[in-house]
Amino acid sequence: MKIKRGDLVQVMVGDDAGGAPRKVLQILDDGRKVLVEGVNRAYKHVKRNHPRSPQGGRLSREMPVDISNVLFYCTACNRGVRVGYQYTADGSKFRICKKCTRVIGLVSPANPRRATPGAS
Ligand SMILES: [Zn+2]
Incomplete structure (x- = not known):
């Protein structure tokens, strides 16, 4: 999975398309959806005295966004980009x-099976 919790992403659809980078709060549905801070908010009507919302009323909360609609935000490029993988000579x-x-x-540490033959 190329996007992780805590990453900054750019959302490419909806009101927020191409806007400021936002933080991934949660990965859902086996990596098919993400919850992004402040994106895709929906109002939820909650009854007063609900144990998790003592004040009740209209609460806004983020709804999941399909992972294909977000791009990793590269701070060097200043935009949403595609993420790739790279192995170094030691297999990291x-x-x-x-x-x-x-x-x-780093995704995973040095792995001899992925190491480039001849490099050490
Ligand atoms: Zn970049």
Whole structure:
């Protein structure tokens, strides 16, 4: 899964399309949907005295967005980008920005089976 909780993403559909980067709050549905901070808010009418909302009334909360509608936000490119994977010679796996090839973060540590033969 290329998007992780806590990542900054750009939402490509709806009112927020192409807007400011926003934080992924949660990955849902086995990675098919994401909850993005402040995006796709819907009003939910909640009865007073509901245990989780003592004040009741209209509450706004985020609804899941399909993962295909968000792009990882690269701070070097200043835009939503596609994310790729790259293996280093020792077999470490990294996420990278496909546009500027900046390394976003380590996905999995050195793995001899992924290592480039001959490099050590
Ligand atoms: Zn980039």
